[in-house]
Amino acid sequence: MLIKKPTDIHPSEITDKGIYLQRRRIIKVAVGLPLAALGSGLLNEVLAVKSPGEKLPNVKKGPFSTEEKPNAYSDITTYNNFYEFGTDKKSPAKKAGQMKTDPWTVTVEGECAKPGKFPLEDILKPHPLEERVYRFRCVEAWSMVVPWVGFPLADLIKRFEPTSKAKYVQFQTLFDPEQMPGQRRAVLEWPYVEGLRMDEAMNPLTLMVVGLYGEVLPNQNGAPLRLIVPWKYGFKSIKSIVSIKFTENQPISSWMKAGPSEYGFYSNVNPEVDHPRWSQKKERRLGDSFFAKKRKTRMFNGYAEQVAHLYKGMDLKKYF
C-alpha cells in the first residue's frame, strides 16, 4: 500500500507564503505611514503587531543546526501536544488560533536583581534572532526536525542578573481557561510548570523561541514565546510562557506531579532509560516513509557533545 504524505512541501513553497505575508505587511506600512504622518505614532504599533505566519525580519543562521531535512511546516503545525488546547494532537491546531498573544506580559521573579513585569516587546528587543534547526524528540517515541527561530535563553537570563541563590529556573505557561479550553479539566495541574537547572538554562543550546521556518510562531506551537531544550523530551520545552522564576529549590513540573515514577525533573533523551510504559531505544521520525524502520534514539538526542558534561557523575537511571 502506498500512502502519499503531505510531508514533502519544500521550504521554497513555504517562503512563498512569507512573501505573500510580506506584501501584506507592506500594505500595513502603507496604511500606517499616513497615520504616522498625522503624528499619532501609530506606525510603530502597526509594525510591532506580528501575527502567526508573518515573516520575521533579520534572522541569521545560528550554530548547532543539524543537516537533517526539516519536517514539513504542516507536520510541525498539525501534530502537537499542547494539552491546554486538548489532549489529542489535532486539537491545538484547531483551537489555539483564538489565543491572544498580543499584548503579552512576562513576569520575571525570584532570586534575581532585576525582577519585574515586562511586555513581550521589552523581553525580545535586545536579542538578535537566529535560526536553529534542531532535532525534537517526544517522550512518546516520535521525532521531528524543526527550524526554530529564537535566541539563547542564557542571553535573556543574564539581563535579570540572577543571584547566587538562583540554582534553578522555573517557567509557567499562561493560565486562561477562557482561551485555553483544555484547562477546564484537570488533566494536568494548571498552569503548566517546567524547570531547568541553571547550568542547563545557560547552555548555549537552550533556546527561547519566537518563530518557525522564518515566520512568527503559530499559536499551537507555543506562541508568542516558548522554550526549546533539544536534548530533553519535548514536554520540557514549555510553551506560551508568562513567568520566569529563579529559585533555590528544584521546581516540580506538571508532569512530575502527574506521574512521579514516569516523569523526572531531568527528562533527558536517553535510549538506555526506558519510560516505564514504553521503550526509548528507538523513535519514529515523522515524515519517514510509511514502511521505514524506526530510528535508533541517540544519547541526549545527539547533543551529547554539548551537554554530556552537565551530568558527569550522575546516575541517569536515578535522575531520569
Place this chain on the structure above:
Amino acid sequence: MPDRNWIMQWIIKPLVFVVCLIPLIWLIYDGFADKLSPNPIEDITHRTGDWTLRFLLITLALTPLRYISGRTEFIKLRRMVGLYTFFYVCLHFTTYLWLDQGFDLDEIIVDVVKRPYVTVGFTGFILLIPLAMTSTNAMMKRLGRNWKKLHQLVYVIGAFGVLHYLWLVKADVREPIIYAVILLILLGYREWIRRRTSNI
C-alpha cells in the same frame, strides 16, 4: 411475504456484514486521501484498537439487548460481530508487529514482558484466538457444554482490552473510563439476571 428468518438471512446479516467493514474502509480512504496525521502508523494503531474495543462491547451488548427487547435476532448476529472483533484486533496486532515494530522480535518480547499495557493487550489477543477458532457450528457441537464455558473468556478479554487502553494513556483517562463503564454495565447486567433467575 418473506418470513423473519429469510429477512435475517438475506437482508439483516449481509447489511451488518457490510456496516462492520465501514471503519476499515474509512481508514483506507483516509490513508489514500492524505487525511491521516503526520504519524499515520499511530493513527492506524489507534483506530484499529478503538474499533476492536467497540466491536467487543457491541458483541457483549447483544445478549442484554435480546433480554430487553425479547427479540432473538440479536443473538443471531453475535457470532459475526464477535468475529469482526477478532478481525480488527488482527489488524491492530499486525500494525504493531509490522509497521510499528518492523518485526523486531527482541523489542516485541521486551514489550510484552515488561510493559503491563502490552502484556494485557497481548494476552487478550491470544485469548481471542481459541474463541474465533471455535466459532463454527461444528465446533459448537463438538465442544457441547464446554463451548459456553470457553466463550465466557470473553468477559476477561473485555477487561484486558479496557485495561490495555487505560494503562497506555498518559493523562487523559476519559475515553478508557467510558469503555470501562460500558463494560461494567454489560457485565453487571448479566450478573443481575443470573441472581434474579437463581432466586426464583
